[in-house]
Amino acid sequence: MKTVLITGATGDVGSHLRRELAGKYQLRLSDRRPIKAASKGEKFIKADVSRMADALKITKGVDAIVHLGGYSVEGPWEAILQANIVGCYNIFEAARRNGVKRIIFPTSNHAVGFYRRDQTIDHRVYPRPDSRYGVSKVFGEALGSLYADKYGMEMFMIRIGNVNPKPIDKRRLSIWFSPRDLAQLVSLGIEKPGIKFEIVYGVSGNKRSWYDNSNAYRLGYTPQDDAEAWAEEVLKNEKPGNPIAELYQGGIFCAVEEVQNPAAPAKAAAKKARRKKGK
Numbered sequence: 001m002k003t004v005l006i007t008g009a010t011g012d013v014g015s016h017l018r019r020e021l022a023g024k025y026q027l028r029l030s031d032r033r034p035i036k037a038a039s040k041g042e043k044f045i046k047a048d049v050s051r052m053a054d055a056l057k058i059t060k061g062v063d064a065i066v067h068l069g070g071y072s073v074e075g076p077w078e079a080i081l082q083a084n085i086v087g088c089y090n091i092f093e094a095a096r097r098n099g100v101k102r103i104i105f106p107t108s109n110h111a112v113g114f115y116r117r118d119q120t121i122d123h124r125v126y127p128r129p130d131s132r133y134g135v136s137k138v139f140g141e142a143l144g145s146l147y148a149d150k151y152g153m154e155m156f157m158i159r160i161g162n163v164n165p166k167p168i169d170k171r172r173l174s175i176w177f178s179p180r181d182l183a184q185l186v187s188l189g190i191e192k193p194g195i196k197f198e199i200v201y202g203v204s205g206n207k208r209s210w211y212d213n214s215n216a217y218r219l220g221y222t223p224q225d226d227a228e229a230w231a232e233e234v235l236k237n238e239k240p241g242n243p244i245a246e247l248y249q250g251g252i253f254c255a256v257e258e259v260q261n262p263a264a265p266a267k268a269a270a271k272k273a274r275r276k277k278g279k
């Protein structure tokens, strides 16, 4: 049985993957946070991937790595830099030094989030990140390409949509990725012989997909699920959203500074005060 390292194992996607892959691989789990309880067939090592010593320790002696660890949404630059850029470099480089060839890198739909929703894109489009988080995923894809070309490593990049037991809104009807389809595509990334560098979309077989996922199908992916089964229920509860978010595939990540700019409330209060004083 292969030993597979999953970094970021306590996160959302990591938790689904642990459950779905149980019994199929020996799972070595790592995270900065402790896990509640390791099951049979799992071994947990606490690690911070932004430290090279930790990355070297957790990657030693595994057959493949699923590198989920890092910041999983938009965030401050310093946090993204350490967790996703330094962390990703450390894991890829530690894998190289430890002779681990195969890496499955869950990149994100946010690496291409500034494509419009009326466009269908495939794995060959130029990246159009919608956030610092998206940029960090493009960095991971580029680093994977370098390590494949220069060091002969085997890189399987999955641009994940949204992993959830069911699609939660209109946007997710196009990018939903069911846990069992996630497990199938990750297993394919671990098992498929002859991978050099591939980019695929991590989505179920959704009728409303924005992706031409023919590269995944060519490699043998046969999704079991389609978000359409929930479309009626989801659309019934859908409220009109931010117009920028509605236009682009990345949704609110494309407009997030507008919504989450921490200085915005203070600036608005100062403007109001100036108006009151008649300035």
Ligand code: 15L
Binding pocket: 072, 073, 108, 109, 110, 160, 161, 162, 163
């Ligand atoms: C992602 O890449 C995030 O990790 C996840 O938290 C969701 O926001 C997802 O994209 C999404 O776009 O729904």
